[in-house]
Amino acid sequence: DAKTTQPNSMESNEEEPVHLPCNHSTISGTDYIHWYRQLPSQGPEYVIHGLTSNVNNRMASLAIAEDRKSSTLILHRATLRDAAVYYCILRDRSNTGKLIFGQGTTLQVKP
């Protein structure tokens, strides 16, 4: 399974954009990049995913480097409710559907 590397923690001010980086230098051509987040004492929730092109949804944007060795999750305006652990996950084309979680990035949002 390809691995991802994320900073252990980041801080942001409320109402400001947040860029959460993820390195995945061993990514294969068919691996999808998924992001999940986990609020304290809750189960993870899906945020966004992409393959090659940048992606936008109501929660966030995903910017993928041209060589696909890194990606960045962008929260356009951080709120206190965005304080969570953010996981960057590579999903291969196996049929298990399993998610391989790393330690993720703990995002703190300051008022």
Place this chain on the structure above:
Amino acid sequence: DGGITQSPKYLFRKEGQNVTLSCEQNLNHDAMYWYRQDPGQGLRLIYYSQIVNDFQKGDIAEGYSVSREKKESFPLTVTSAQKNPTAFYLCASSILTPGLVFYNEQFFGPGTRLTVL
């Protein structure tokens, strides 16, 4: 409302006792998963099931057992053989599009926090 329910939220057991954690979903999903999370760590896969009456071991299946007698239910039993059972247990489900399992979003339940005394 559609979703995944896990019960109970908190569970305390004595060492050496088996305990069963409940997971029910009404999303009509074929695939269901059990993960374990230790403090400050990411989730690790225990077991998963893609169809009724069938399931596969994940990365840390030793000391655990599951059953899938109904599509909507996937209970996990933590047996006395599990050396360090105290953890946060999360159940998830997803649709199962053939050839696209890697693509589909997983929906998670609220979790059960198991403490073995």
